[in-house]
Amino acid sequence: MAYNELIKNFNKVRDYMRDFYIYGFKSREAYTRKSTRSYDDEKRRIESWLGEYMKFRQDADGKKVFLSIDSRVTRHNPLYKAWKTKSFTDGDITLHFILMDILSDGQERSLMDIASLVDGYLTAFEQARVFDAATIRNKLNEYVKEGLLISRKKGKTILYRRAEEFELPDTDVLDFFSEIAPCGVIGSFLRDKTKDRADHFAFKHHYITGAMDSEVLCTILEAIHEKRTITVEMIHRKKDHITETKVVPLRVMLSVQSGRQYIMVYVPHFKRITAYRLDSIVTVKKGEPADRFDELRDKLLGMQQHMWGVATDSRASNRMEHIEFTVQYADGEQHIPRRLEREKRIGQVEYLGEHACRFSADVYDASELIPWIRTFICRITDISISNKSLETQFKEDLQAMYEMYGLEGEK
Incomplete structure (x- = not known):
């Protein structure tokens, strides 16, 4: 079982x-x-x-x-x-149902009252388990933390009662949330409680592996909400060792192309903002409140005007990389400039007449744009990158493609 x-x-x-x-x-x-x-x-x-x-x-x-x-x-x-599939003992299961039954009438009860009623339940069995007050208190506090119970202090006594049940969202909402949203496992648990098993959504790109990082992600989101520092253990897979770092979590970012999940963090030791992949994080522990949280969030917001993905500036020079390319299209191909406008995350589109336009941007790392730019290859008439080694590599890759398909004369 x-x-x-x-x-x-x-x-x-x-x-x-x-x-x-x-x-x-x-x-x-x-x-x-x-x-x-x-x-x-x-x-x-x-x-x-x-x-x-x-x-x-x-x-x-x-x-x-x-x-x-x-x-x-x-x-x-x-x-x-x-x-x-969670870790339970027979005692956990027994105590769970007894507590839920005791508090099912919605009344508030103290620990001593609950413990006395638990003993009353157990007297009906010849070889009953015995639960001491400390065990019952721990279980009650665990359920308060999970949101199953609500507690309040009256004088020196803590009173407990069942939390009010809420109405489940529409099943379509749960279907979509559970497969798309971060921590979608929450929606999956709620969906299990509904009787409607119809499947109304199918996904061309279904990124499922983030499910394993839900616990890590939940702790990070709590820390961001509470504006706290976190201590993360990161595994470095190439070197196969783990390091521990104290950081300020600022934002969670998800790639719509790969499904990878990142957190943008400020690392006090290096005094800079960088990205950590969630699937490289082993454990997360919340720390003390971060005094500069709002200031650092504003700094990240300003940096995002020059971030195509998650790459930030790691150089002392603060030098940007400029990238621009020109595309041409025919009369009936207005979907090309519309796609440029729709898909660009930063930068600007400049129209050069009725059949051409130019995209340009200043970014921290121009290499992050290359996969997107390649999707316009048959339309590109000119490209310029301030990072000349990257520009040379792009053109050499294009030349190799021409040669592979025997198109040298059509460059």
Whole structure:
């Protein structure tokens, strides 16, 4: 049963799901952090949730397992199942239902009153469990934190009562929120409580792996809301080691192209704003209030006028990179300039007559625009980048493409 799954540390599950199932490049023999038995135990657990999506391939290095999810037929994020298996004991389950029944009438009760009523329930059993006042207090405070109960202080006594139930949003709202929004697992939990199981949305680009970072993201959003510092443990995968850094979280940013999630943070040690990828964060702990939070948020807002993605200026010179390119289009191709206007995140579009326009921008890192610019290649008549090595690379890549398709004479 689910409550016998003793998952005390979700980070371990998160690590396995990412390394062995999302990336799909490690074999059982490549696992060296703990024993192979530990790997087998976690593998069986994850396959119990995601067995229908599991695939494997065999190569010289051994059997490699990975997830294969077809978004055309899978409408709901299957990775949320990992959050719906929680660590409980038989005592947790027993105490939960007793407390919920005691407080079901909506009345406020003190810890001592609740403990006395719990004892009354247990007398009906020959070999009943015994719950002391400290255990009951801890469970009540846990439920207050989770929003299941509400507490208030009356003199020196704390009174507890059930929180009011709220009306669930429309199922279409839950469907969309759970698959698109950060921390969408919340919407998935709510959707499980509805009877309407119709699937009204399908997604061409369905970014599901952010589900594993929901706990980290939730803590970060709480810290931003409370204007607090955080201490993050980051894993550096190339060097395979973990570092701990105290930072001020300023904004969460999501890539609509890759689905990657980032936080923009101020690092006091380096005195600059930079980006951290959420899937590289191992743990997050909230700290003290950040005195300069509003000032740093305003600074980031000003910087975003020169940020195409998440790259910020890491140089002492504060030098921007200028980039511009010109596109041409025919009479019936007004969708080209409209697309430029719609998709540009920063910069400006200048019209050069009826059939041409120029996009230009000053950015911290011009290389972030290159994938977008490539989508206009057959329309581009001129391109200029102040970072000449980047410009040369772009043109050399284009030349290599021409040669590969035998189009040297059509440059």
